[in-house]
Amino acid sequence: MAHLELATDHGQPLPDDSVSESPLAIRGLTVSYGEKPAVFSVDATFRDGSMTAIIGPNGAGKSTLLKAALGVIRPLSGAITVYGKPLRNQRHRIAYVPQRASVDWDFPTRVLDVVLMGLYRQLGLLGRLNAQHRARALDCLDRVGMADFAERQIGQLSGGQQQRVFLARALAQDAELYLLDEPFAGVDAATEKAIIDVLKTLNRQGRTVVAVHHDLATVTDYFDRVFLINVRKVAEGAVADAFTAANLQAAYGGRLATAQIDDLELAAH
Amino acid sequence: MSGAEFVPLSLTPILIGVFTAVACALPGNFLVLRRQALIGDAISHVVLPGIVVAFLVTGTVTAWPMMIGAALASILAVVLIEAIRRLGRIETGAAMGVVFTAMFAGGVLLLERSDTSTVHLDVEHALMGNLESLIWLDAMGWASLLDPVALAGLPPELGRIFITLIGVSAFLWLFWRPLKISTFDEGFAQGLGMRTGALGMALVVVSAVAAVAAFDAVGSIIVIAMFICPPAAARLMTNRLERQIAWSVVFAVISAVMGYVLAGYGPLWLGGTNAVSAAGMIATTSGLILLLAVLFGPCRSRTGAPSEG
Numbered sequence: 001m002a003h004l005e006l007a008t009d010h011g012q013p014l015p016d017d018s019v020s021e022s023p024l025a026i027r028g029l030t031v032s033y034g035e036k037p038a039v040f041s042v043d044a045t046f047r048d049g050s051m052t053a054i055i056g057p058n059g060a061g062k063s064t065l066l067k068a069a070l071g072v073i074r075p076l077s078g079a080i081t082v083y084g085k086p087l088r089n090q091r092h093r094i095a096y097v098p099q100r101a102s103v104d105w106d107f108p109t110r111v112l113d114v115v116l117m118g119l120y121r122q123l124g125l126l127g128r129l130n131a132q133h134r135a136r137a138l139d140c141l142d143r144v145g146m147a148d149f150a151e152r153q154i155g156q157l158s159g160g161q162q163q164r165v166f167l168a169r170a171l172a173q174d175a176e177l178y179l180l181d182e183p184f185a186g187v188d189a190a191t192e193k194a195i196i197d198v199l200k201t202l203n204r205q206g207r208t209v210v211a212v213h214h215d216l217a218t219v220t221d222y223f224d225r226v227f228l229i230n231v232r233k234v235a236e237g238a239v240a241d242a243f244t245a246a247n248l249q250a251a252y253g254g255r256l257a258t259a260q261i262d263d264l265e266l267a268a269h
Numbered sequence: 270m271s272g273a274e275f276v277p278l279s280l281t282p283i284l285i286g287v288f289t290a291v292a293c294a295l296p297g298n299f300l301v302l303r304r305q306a307l308i309g310d311a312i313s314h315v316v317l318p319g320i321v322v323a324f325l326v327t328g329t330v331t332a333w334p335m336m337i338g339a340a341l342a343s344i345l346a347v348v349l350i351e352a353i354r355r356l357g358r359i360e361t362g363a364a365m366g367v368v369f370t371a372m373f374a375g376g377v378l379l380l381e382r383s384d385t386s387t388v389h390l391d392v393e394h395a396l397m398g399n400l401e402s403l404i405w406l407d408a409m410g411w412a413s414l415l416d417p418v419a420l421a422g423l424p425p426e427l428g429r430i431f432i433t434l435i436g437v438s439a440f441l442w443l444f445w446r447p448l449k450i451s452t453f454d455e456g457f458a459q460g461l462g463m464r465t466g467a468l469g470m471a472l473v474v475v476s477a478v479a480a481v482a483a484f485d486a487v488g489s490i491i492v493i494a495m496f497i498c499p500p501a502a503a504r505l506m507t508n509r510l511e512r513q514i515a516w517s518v519v520f521a522v523i524s525a526v527m528g529y530v531l532a533g534y535g536p537l538w539l540g541g542t543n544a545v546s547a548a549g550m551i552a553t554t555s556g557l558i559l560l561l562a563v564l565f566g567p568c569r570s571r572t573g574a575p576s577e578g
Contacts, residue, residue, distance in 0.1 A: 067456070072459040096457060098456040103454045107453045108507065108509055109510055117449075123446065125445075125447070
């Protein structure tokens with residue numbers, strides 16, 4: 001843990017860029033759903049204690065990159081290491097927040113039950129759920145401002161509330177590496193603020209955060225590193241170095257008007 | 270009705286009906302939530318060619334060859350569905366539709382083209398079974414339940430469906446958490462390292478076992494109804510999965526008992542003379558329960574907020 005605290009104390013990414021130290025290192029990743037690859041020959045090294053946005057146009061393979069990193073989809077080729085070791089034995093160090101729209105919110109269950117799913121690795125198949133587990137789940141709900149909703153049926157939640165419940169479930173996993181798939185998609189302003197506050201707190205505690213992100217206007221405020229992708233890797237680095245007009249143009253092609261990029265550059269400086 | 274009449278003639282058909290209904294309704298809860306409810310339908314169709322082939326090979330209609338034939342046909346169907354889904358790049362529902370109609374048609378064709386006139390094997394039997402015939406002639410009354418000699422004469426279907434029910438319940442109990450998590454959020458479950466593909470396949474296999482055991486006792490109509498009607502009605506009664514399971518068991522038991530009684534006595538009450546098929550009436554009762562739940566169930570409207578916002 002001393003290692004992690006060091007990263008926090010300076011508020012800077014660690015200089016060490018070696019693969020063996022990285023919470024998540026991807027080498028030569030190619031994923032294909034059909035004839036065309038969704039992700040092609042991508043290398044990525046996410047730094048310990050960093051907060052990284054994965055950016056790219058629709059269909060650029062952002063979610064696919066995350067899912068492949070988690071072993072949710074099987075890649076055609078490529079190697080994934082988590083804290084320098086194969087993913088298999090490192091899953092307990094990762095928390096994953098899938099896209100909110102990927103599940104059926106009419107499923108018959110309560111908010112608290114969803115958060116308790118985050119404790120599965122602790123409980124196992126038949127481990128007994130006790131008052132401590134419930135207290136921990138409630139605490140996670142409290143951290144995202146949803147403690148009053150614990151007994152609600154999940155279908156009664158708004159989109160923003162659903163997203164917060166997903167984040168609470170990830171908090172219950174108490175991981176070192178947080179992978180989030182579009183955590184800010186379609187949520188209200190209050191939820192966006194609540195979520196980024198939680199993520200920044202996690203990051204201050206030395207945890208690594210990697211999020212697929214859509215809103216280019218908030219990249220500079222929310223993240224310290226970016227990873228630009230459009231099927232192939234476009235750029236990777238600190239926001240100040242890699243979040244540039246040239247890289248955005250390369251990632252988005254003609255889909256991003258020059259005027260939009262100019263606005264972003266103004267915001268960045 | 271006295272025990273001397275009820276125990277030998279009605280107790281075992283009712284118990285077999287109840288065990289069958291519950292064994293199908295339990296996995297049916299997850300199939301319905303996974304939008305795979307028609308898998309029960311598919312299985313009950315695809316077992317037909319397996320049963321006919323088993324008969325053609327062995328020349329008898331004894332239970333074990335039939336069940337092995339049915340099980341092999343189910344496995345073949347699952348493999349075919351998966352192969353067509355992958356090779357044709359189409360969704361599971363479409364692949365299922367192709368496989369189960371083709372296999373059922375093949376079964377009917379085999380049945381019609383082969384000489385099964387000497388034995389009790391026909392399409393009606395396959396659909397409706399013959400629950401009423403599963404009687405316990407060795408019983409003299411309630412005391413026979415403690416008499417080992419009489420107990421040895423219990424219809425073998427009762428033991429088979431009871432063991433199946435125990436197996437189905439044990440599977441759900443043991444894999445409750447993975448089933449619940451992966452049914453709600455498959456991506457998250459995979460992120461936890463669960464092998465959701467294997468789990469989904471296990472659920473289908475368990476359902477197939479329940480369907481085949483039920484088919485043996487009561488025909489395929491009841492299987493289709495019990496996989497869908499009690500769980501669907503139960504979903505409309507509660508917003509908690511645990512309670513949904515409990516409701517589905519209650520509805521399955523009510524369907525089986527009421528269906529059996531109505532089939533035996535309903536026509537008489539209406540002035541008719543012949544009883545109607547118990548399996549058909551059990552299926553009808555479960556359908557009526559679902560109708561009532563759709564009309565009056567407390568959780569029948571989608572409570573979900575708009576997905577945006």
